[in-house]
Amino acid sequence: MITAICPGSFDPITLGHLNIVRRASRIFERVVVLVMVNAAKPSPMFSIAERADMIRRVTAGMGNVEADTCNGLLAEYAKRFEHPVVVKGLRASTDFEAEFQMAQINNAINPGLETMFLTSSEKYTFLSSSVVRELAAYGSDLSDFVPREIIDEVLAKARTHGGKTNG
Numbered sequence: 124m125i126t127a128i129c130p131g132s133f134d135p136i137t138l139g140h141l142n143i144v145r146r147a148s149r150i151f152e153r154v155v156v157l158v159m160v161n162a163a164k165p166s167p168m169f170s171i172a173e174r175a176d177m178i179r180r181v182t183a184g185m186g187n188v189e190a191d192t193c194n195g196l197l198a199e200y201a202k203r204f205e206h207p208v209v210v211k212g213l214r215a216s217t218d219f220e221a222e223f224q225m226a227q228i229n230n231a232i233n234p235g236l237e238t239m240f241l242t243s244s245e246k247y248t249f250l251s252s253s254v255v256r257e258l259a260a261y262g263s264d265l266s267d268f269v270p271r272e273i274i275d276e277v278l279a280k281a282r283t284h285g286g287k288t289n290g
């Protein structure tokens with residue numbers, strides 16, 4: 124059985140992420156959404172456990188999808204599966220260089236570990252967790268950007284992280 128691993132920082136998971144996970148779940152028998160540390164993003168809004176918990180709730184209806192967490196290297200984590208494949212969404216050419224590099228590093232550490240990309244749905248090309256965090260800081264309507272199950276949680280967390288006001 125091929126296991127798709129969808130890694131990311133998911134701080135928080137967006138509708139764009141969820142679109143990729145749903146599509147991966149139609150292609151692969153098992154999908155693990157893996158919450159990881161991105162060294163380039165040192166001050167996350169949510170803890171890794173909180174992010175995984177949100178993912179579990181918003182993917183509850185997808186029977187072959189699970190969430191996990193990992194503080195280490197993706198290439199090492201993948202070794203626990205017999206047939207792993209890393210699946211990521213690609214939004215635009217701006218994503219390409221970093222994703223290309225990560226796929227090659229992962230393959231160098233764990234030869235045979237392939238990375239596959241699903242092109243982002245057009246309506247989510249602009250969307251990122253950082254955009255969501257920015258909007259949330261202003262108390263903006265998030266219903267087009269994050270799954271409804273976590274909207275209140277994201278807005279509440281943004282308030283405690285020093286929300287901003289318009290004007």
Ligand code: PNS
Pocket residue numbers: 130131132133159160161162164195196197198225228229
């Ligand atoms: O959602 P993101 O922040 O673009 O995801 C990036 C992530 C977390 C997948 C990447 O930073 C990662 O794989 N981190 C784990 C550590 C690792 O394996 N690094 C090797 C690639 S440089």
